[in-house]
Amino acid sequence: MDILNRYFPDLTDQQQRHFAQLDTEFRGWNERLNLVARTDVDNLAERHFLHSLGIAKVVQFPAGSSVLDVGTGGGLPGLPLAILFPETKFHLVDSIGKKIHAVQEMAAALGLHNVTAEQIRAEQLRTKYDYVVSRAVARLATFHTWIAHRYKPQGDATSGLYYLKGGDLTEEIEESGLKARLFDLSDFYAEEFFETKKVVFVPVTNK
Numbered sequence: 001m002d003i004l005n006r007y008f009p010d011l012t013d014q015q016q017r018h019f020a021q022l023d024t025e026f027r028g029w030n031e032r033l034n035l036v037a038r039t040d041v042d043n044l045a046e047r048h049f050l051h052s053l054g055i056a057k058v059v060q061f062p063a064g065s066s067v068l069d070v071g072t073g074g075g076l077p078g079l080p081l082a083i084l085f086p087e088t089k090f091h092l093v094d095s096i097g098k099k100i101h102a103v104q105e106m107a108a109a110l111g112l113h114n115v116t117a118e119q120i121r122a123e124q125l126r127t128k129y130d131y132v133v134s135r136a137v138a139r140l141a142t143f144h145t146w147i148a149h150r151y152k153p154q155g156d157a158t159s160g161l162y163y164l165k166g167g168d169l170t171e172e173i174e175e176s177g178l179k180a181r182l183f184d185l186s187d188f189y190a191e192e193f194f195e196t197k198k199v200v201f202v203p204v205t206n207k
């Protein structure tokens, strides 16, 4: 967990406890469900928790705001972000029920009162949110059609989609026709893993 403290030095005792608990819980569920590649589990804090928190290097979710995590799988990036922003409401969705069950159990074990998790396809959601986050779900063009109408009308300049992606995204962004801003995680994190990793920000107002 040292790596989390290094990049997020202001974590409270409770947040540090939550990350340690999440580490234990996640490993347990991963044995059963393969939530992330087995080979990655040794680097859970770096490749999954710190990666998820990359979004917090580019946006601060205000208290009382609401965030949708689409295709959350085993709760990434939603659970680490919910620990970091305890005053923000997170709704984590995935089409696969057993993953959502694991997320519900993990959130309950940690006592995260700002997390709800639901088995539902993104296309079927009707609620509105201030922000959408995601990692590794679908190409931007497809993904954006699922969530384009999921935003509350009163958003500000920071409202929109924060999508964790890797590699060369030029073609993918061009294909989507969206105005996107890219943030390099290597500007924040020194580890080699983050060399090609980015946060793609697509603002709500995208005309």
Ligand SMILES: C[S@@+](CC[C@H](N)C(=O)[O-])C[C@H]1O[C@@H](n2cnc3c(N)ncnc32)[C@H](O)[C@@H]1O
Pocket: 035, 036, 070, 071, 072, 073, 074, 075, 076, 077, 093, 094, 095, 096, 099, 120, 121, 122, 123, 134, 135, 136, 137, 138
């Ligand atoms: C590669 S996994 C990524 C999981 C997690 N975000 C992570 O980074 O570890 C993609 C997830 O997206 C979910 N998914 C794909 N299409 C979806 C849709 N239309 N609605 C909801 N979930 C979807 C899948 O069930 C799967 O759990």
